[in-house]
Amino acid sequence: MxxxxxxxxxxxxxxxxxxxxxxxxxxxxxxxxxxxxxxxxxxxxxxxxxxxxxxxxxxxxxxxxxxxxxxxxxxxxxxxxxxxxxxxxxxxxxxxxxxxxxxxxxxxxxxxxxxxxxxxxxxxxxxxxxxxxxxxxxxxxxxxxxxxxxxxxxxxxxxxxxxxxxxxxxxxxxxxxxxxMPRLGPLWAVPQNSASASTGVSDSMTPGDFTRLSQSDQPALRISFDGPVPPPEQRYWRGLVYSDFDGRRWSQGYGVDPREGGAVHWKGREQLLPEVGPRYRYRVIQEATNNPWLFAMARPISDTRGVGETEDERIVRRGPVYSRFAYEVRSWPRETLGEIHALGDFERRRNLQLPGGGNPRTRAWAEELRRAGFGAEEISRRLLAFYNRSFTYTLKPPALGADSVDEFLFGSQQGFCEHFAGSYVFAMRAAGIPARVVAGYQGGEWVAKEEYLLVRQYDAHAWAEIWIAGRGWQRVDPTAAVAPERIRDGLQSAAADEFMQDSLLPLHRMAFLNRLRLEWDMINYRWYQTVISFDSDKQQNLLQRILGEVSPLRLATFIAVPMAAALLGILLWLWFSGRGETLPATSRLYRKFCRRMARAGMARRSGEAPRDFARRVRAEKPELAPMVERITAAFEKAAYFDDPAAEKQLRRLLRLPMIKM
Missing domain, CATH: 1.20.1590 (YP_001051499.1 fold like)
Structure with missing residues (x-):
């Protein structure tokens, strides 16, 4: 013990x-x-x-x-x-x-x-x-x-x-x-658990993946622009490119992901881009995904440290995005890039790859168009017209079997964005035209008060790109042929009856709560802009606004003056506290009693305890002893036992005339 x-x-x-x-x-x-x-x-x-x-x-x-x-x-x-x-x-x-x-x-x-x-x-x-x-x-x-x-x-x-x-x-x-204080990066990096679940757009796509994302209203991106804001039909935030198809699942394919050795240009490729011309400058604040890919419009360049560009016109980070991350981007529309290089043999084979069998009706239909001598644009136009004429856009498509493309094109004809993008790319490849699926987000809600675009998880989208000789990769969105309001006004407008139908609290149908949610997001946006993303550049700009010129002398003065003011405040506080202005009420009452005793000819000595003072009063002035002992007892109870009744009694005793003491 x-x-x-x-x-x-x-x-x-x-x-x-x-x-x-x-x-x-x-x-x-x-x-x-x-x-x-x-x-x-x-x-x-x-x-x-x-x-x-x-x-x-x-x-x-x-x-x-x-x-x-x-x-x-x-x-x-x-x-x-x-x-x-x-x-x-x-x-x-x-x-x-x-x-x-x-x-x-x-x-x-x-x-x-x-x-x-x-x-x-x-x-x-x-x-x-x-x-x-x-x-x-x-x-x-x-x-x-x-x-x-x-x-x-x-x-x-x-x-x-x-x-x-x-x-x-x-x-x-x-x-x-x-x-x-200098905004230094970490001296070492401790990775998080790689087995932790990722959020948002995945590195592969199967029927139903984007349908599940449509049920989440969590923020994914916040984008502010330095200059013009792209119109809704241009707001395609690409993050992944799927070129490999195994009959049901679309994926990036081996050697594309940087984690598998995919090529990434970490210092940018400014020399390949035009010096002037239309372009967008913007800053993206991306929520945690536990994955390295970032989201931006086509043909992006980023000067943010640790962000690089891939060969398929995406940007990625060196490490996974474990927490909210901000990065700067500039994007050039493809039509401003000038000369287009021919598609290499390896990339052509990659983007024409199809499984050895399966979906025979789609293969036969595409082969018939190819033998008829139609070019890529005409085949694409006919396929989009087919979508527009016969298909339905829905968040609850029926399940598909082994020949998923055939069943979708010639059977159910009901689907979400991944159904349209996947079937379109399959058909174009079957017709001998290089094509690929692109995944990311499309659209977003413009927040006018803070001037940024809020992209949520339900804005997740899949579209297609086809290779056209002399023009390069061109974006084609089959979903726009079926539900153009999805691209123009967002998912909520395109699927109003089904949108967030399974959510416990459908905030989008409650105007007041929806406004509160948006206000809260704006507060979070300001918090991140002001506090979390206060990096060395923002620090330098702030110090320049305060000091005019950031020099060692001015910086030392800027530090010394507040510290001197703080020390002066502490000294003043100690001075006034020494004069008793911050003493507890009980101690102030007892000091008042001591002053009255001093005027009566019985001064309390320095350092003399209240009980010792009472004993000395009894010895020297017995007539005052009973009242002094009552006051001393009340003070001790109030001061040492936090007794409110004793404090009231002490106040009452001190109101008595001096003659009774």
Whole structure:
């Protein structure tokens, strides 16, 4: 059993566990379940030790607990050098530290770990709710630190009050450092778990994939333009190109994805683009997808660090987009690019590839058009006219069998964008025309107040591109032949009866809630623009606006002046607090009593305790002793036991005439 002197007070323990719980709560969904139960069991064991029902574990038990924890981490994670096992290791350290939480030093170490765990929260998300929760965590952890000063400071009101005061005093310094500290990149990178689920457009497409995305109204992209805004029919945000078809599934094919060795130009290809002519400049804020591909209009160039261009006119990032990511893009319309190089033999074969068998009716129909001598544009025109004449655009198409293209073209004739794009490319390839499927997003909602385009997951779209000699790759959207309002006005207009039909709360049908949702998105947009994306360029521009010229002398002055003002404020606060203006009400009342006693010829000595002063009054002026003792007793109850009734009694006694004292 631990000796009583070694034990932490109950209030200190409870504050430590509250701080741990606040820091770990957002991580519970990420951590293995055994860590959550182990932490809860360690807290229970430590409370039992405090109650005297159990002993602290010995060295053998601690070594066994460490071995079990290491084994559990090894079994739970495939690799150690990743974000999730690092956070889990901090959580395990909490758990193990609770088994030897004895001294104040142990308490301080545990609470310092809590700050680190709270900081890992922002590795996953940097949204406003997470930021607010992070502030709550810091307040609770700081209050727990304050509570370690003693039983008196462990009272919730005092601990939280001291925490808020300390953090409020740190805010000016925090803002100053946020503005002036160099915006350095990470010294090392810890990858996230590659097995985590991806969101948004996938690296392959089968019938029904985009239909599922149409049920989500989560933001995907926010796009602001520096100059002209493209019209709705030009808002195609391409992210992936599917060239391989196995009879049912469209995919990028081997060697296209950068993760499989696909060629990427990381320094741009400015020399291949015209110096002047129509182009769009814009900034994209992309939500996390856990994938490396980014979204932009055709023929993009990006100067953002770590972003490169692929041969099939896409942009990708060096690493997966694990959190919200902003990048700059310039796009040239294809008709401004001038000379078009011939399609290489390998690319031609890739974009004419079809399975060895299957879909015989479509193959025969396309072969008949090819033998008739029709060119690529005429075959495309006839196929689009066929779509326009006979097909229905729906979010709930019937299931298709093995010959999915034949069943769609000559059977159900009901489909979503992936059905039209996939069948179109198959038919064009069967006719001997290079074609490919392109996936991304189309359209978006223009937010006039903040002047940006909001693209949601239900704007996910698939279209086609065909190769025309002398003109290169040309976009063809078969969906536009069936439902042109989908391209012009969005999915909600094209499929009004089916749009978000299965959602629990159809916000799009509630004007007021829809406006609130849009306002919230604008707030998030401002938050990201102002805080999260405050990089070195924005920092330099802000400092130039404030200082005029960013020089070492001006920067030092900019730092020194606020710090001097803060120190002056602290000195003034100490001065006035020394004069008693910030003393508790009970202490001010007692000082008033002491001044009245001094006027009566009985001055209180410096450093003399209230009880000692009362004994001296009894000895020197016995006639005043009864009243002085009553006042002293009321003061002690009010000051040391937070007794409101005693404070009222003290006020009442001090209102009595001096003669009665």
């Amino acid at each position: 631990t000796q009583p002197a070694e034990r932490l007070p109950r209030e200190s323990l409870l504050w430590i566990f509250a701080a741990q719980f606040a820091a770990l709560l957002p991580q519970f969904a990420q951590l293995p379940l055994w860590i959550v139960f182990a932490w809860a069991f360690a807290v229970y064991w430590r409370l039992e030790v405090f109650r005297g029902r159990r002993d602290l574990p010995g060295r053998a038990v601690k070594l066994l607990a460490v071995a079990l924890a290491v084994g559990g981490l090894a079994l739970s994670y495939r690799r150690w050098f990743a974000l999730e096992p690092m956070v889990a290791l901090l959580a395990v350290s909490f758990t193990l530290k609770n088994l030897e939480l004895v001294s104040r030093r142990d308490a301080f170490l545990s609470l310092l770990l809590a700050y680190f765990v709270a900081a890992t929260l922002f590795v996953y998300e940097q949204t406003i709710p997470y930021a607010l929760y992070g502030i709550v965590c810091v307040v609770i952890i700081t209050a727990a630190l304050a509570a370690q000063l003693g039983n008196f400071s462990a009272r919730p009101r005092r601990a939280l009050g001291l925490s808020l005061k300390l953090l409020a005093q740190a805010v000016p310094l925090m803002l100053l450092l946020f503005i002036v």
